[in-house]
Amino acid sequence: MEKVEILVVGAGPAGLSAAMEAAKLGAQVRVVDENQKPGGQLFKQIHKFFGSKDHLAGTRGYEIGSALLKNTVEMGAKIDLNTVVYGIYPDRQVGIITADKSHQLLQAEKIILATGASENVLAFPGCTLPGIMSAGAVQTMVNIHRVLPASNVLMIGSGNVGLIVSYQILQAGGHVRALVEAAPQIGGYGVHAAKISRAGVPILTRYTIKCAYGTDQVEGATIIAVDDSFKPIGGTEREFSVGCIAIATGLTPLAELASLCGCTFTYVPRLGGMLPIHSEDMETTVPGIYVAGDITGVEEASTAMEEGRLAGIAAAAALGHVSAEKANLMKAQVWSRINTLRTGKFGQYRQEAKGKIMNERRALIVN
Amino acid sequence: MRVHQHPILGALKDEVWVNIEVDGTTICAREGEPIAAAIMANGRLKLRHTRKRQEPRGVFCGIGRCTDCVMTVDGQSNVRTCVTAVKAGMKIQTQGMTGDGEAEEWKK
Numbered sequence: 024m025e026k027v028e029i030l031v032v033g034a035g036p037a038g039l040s041a042a043m044e045a046a047k048l049g050a051q052v053r054v055v056d057e058n059q060k061p062g063g064q065l066f067k068q069i070h071k072f073f074g075s076k077d078h079l080a081g082t083r084g085y086e087i088g089s090a091l092l093k094n095t096v097e098m099g100a101k102i103d104l105n106t107v108v109y110g111i112y113p114d115r116q117v118g119i120i121t122a123d124k125s126h127q128l129l130q131a132e133k134i135i136l137a138t139g140a141s142e143n144v145l146a147f148p149g150c151t152l153p154g155i156m157s158a159g160a161v162q163t164m165v166n167i168h169r170v171l172p173a174s175n176v177l178m179i180g181s182g183n184v185g186l187i188v189s190y191q192i193l194q195a196g197g198h199v200r201a202l203v204e205a206a207p208q209i210g211g212y213g214v215h216a217a218k219i220s221r222a223g224v225p226i227l228t229r230y231t232i233k234c235a236y237g238t239d240q241v242e243g244a245t246i247i248a249v250d251d252s253f254k255p256i257g258g259t260e261r262e263f264s265v266g267c268i269a270i271a272t273g274l275t276p277l278a279e280l281a282s283l284c285g286c287t288f289t290y291v292p293r294l295g296g297m298l299p300i301h302s303e304d305m306e307t308t309v310p311g312i313y314v315a316g317d318i319t320g321v322e323e324a325s326t327a328m329e330e331g332r333l334a335g336i337a338a339a340a341a342l343g344h345v346s347a348e349k350a351n352l353m354k355a356q357v358w359s360r361i362n363t364l365r366t367g368k369f370g371q372y373r374q375e376a377k378g379k380i381m382n383e384r385r386a387l388i389v390n
Numbered sequence: 391m392r393v394h395q396h397p398i399l400g401a402l403k404d405e406v407w408v409n410i411e412v413d414g415t416t417i418c419a420r421e422g423e424p425i426a427a428a429i430m431a432n433g434r435l436k437l438r439h440t441r442k443r444q445e446p447r448g449v450f451c452g453i454g455r456c457t458d459c460v461m462t463v464d465g466q467s468n469v470r471t472c473v474t475a476v477k478a479g480m481k482i483q484t485q486g487m488t489g490d491g492e493a494e495e496w497k498k
Contacts, residue, residue, distance in 0.1 A: 164430060
């Protein structure tokens with residue numbers, strides 16, 4: 024059986040960062056990803072990132088992705104694409120289907136799960152019509168594949184995904200007829216909301232989608248105002264002729280592999296649902312299994328990259344590639360950057376939720 | 391609708407354009423792009439029909455998880471077109487249409 028020191032599952036921002044740090048410290052690292060291309064969702068992020076200079080603020084997502092990929096490969100990590108992990112067995116034996124569709128069992132000393140998240144669906148009459156897509160799928164189509172699903176789009180959800188993808192639809196020459204949000208206030212950053220407002224997109228808070236209609240594909244939608252308890256208010260319906268409805272109603276961590284490993288989970292609705300409990304080193308309740316990025320709770324690429332670094336450093340240190348003392352110093356620097364990212368109106372609840380997750384891990388280990 | 395010009399990403403360039411066949415009609419596609427993107431660029435969003443009720447479906451998740459975009463590609467059924475790359479000369483068919491033997495079977 025082929026042996027690998029550190030196996031990273033997922034070549035997105037978290038997985039690549041983990042691989043880069045671990046390989047830099049001298050570990051033998053193999054990254055596997057089921058997709059044709061590495062980078063996860065970084066390459067479709069054509070906007071400039073926020074934060075400070077330490078967080079690469081002012082740099083566009085795809086530029087961050089290119090640099091990260093280049094560094095990871097330069098550090099000697101091996102990246103296998105079109106490669107699917109189908110099972111993780113006791114003692115970290117990993118079953119994979121390789122790009123040529125053959126089967127392989129790997130023996131990993133440490134495993135870092137950086138599998139990301141998938142977008143939530145929203146159920147309403149007509150929601151299965153072609154043209155009703157997750158906002159992330161629209162973003163991939165527009166920014167990576169250079170295809171607009173339709174010229175007129177209705178966006179559902181005012182979190183950062185809904186706001187950013189709306190702007191990117193405009194950049195590609197499309198029209199966003201309205202952005203609909205059931206809550207009384209906009210979910211994402213004001214600066215993103217302001218950009219689409221200035222471009223003339225109506226942001227309709229306290230509205231939800233009532234139904235979509237069309238024959239072979241979506242042709243229009245009816246939205247309706249909701250009261251304080253999110254009940255539709257009759258007589259407030261509005262119609263929009265659109266060929267695409269983008270759904271930006273949150274994401275759920277892709278945590279199946281952590282579940283297969285027997286990791287203990289906790290439920291944190293605001294971070295996306297069931298999450299594997301992890302320590303400050305990003306280690307789960309199963310020794311040798313680490314997690315990083317959206318699988319640990321849905322946040323942003325910036326925090327995913329920092330969590331990846333933590334997992335990479337911790338796994339390499341556990342294998343003896345770096346002294347505990349030096350590793351602690353490196354991890355402290357990463358933690359200080361993460362703590363900066365998790366501040367303010369939007370970061371505070373993430374900081375609290377993450378603290379709760381790590382406390383649960385401590386309590387489990389102590390008991 | 392193809393986005394040829396883009397304020398951030400610039401003009402589409404260095405593309406290899408190939409022909410693929412979708413339900414008997416030849417369309418132009420970018421080599422290597424997902425089959426679903428090529429079909430979408432040609433103005434069609436419906437990719438399959440459900441087996442029992444013949445309802446139309448298209449791309450939802452775009453990351454190969456929801457399987458709502460499956461089509462028959464070069465004789466292989468249930469291929470996820472949102473994560474399967476275009477190759478020149480591919481023959482693609484819509485699944486689950488009335489008259490499709492499998493669909494008739496499922497209606498019983």
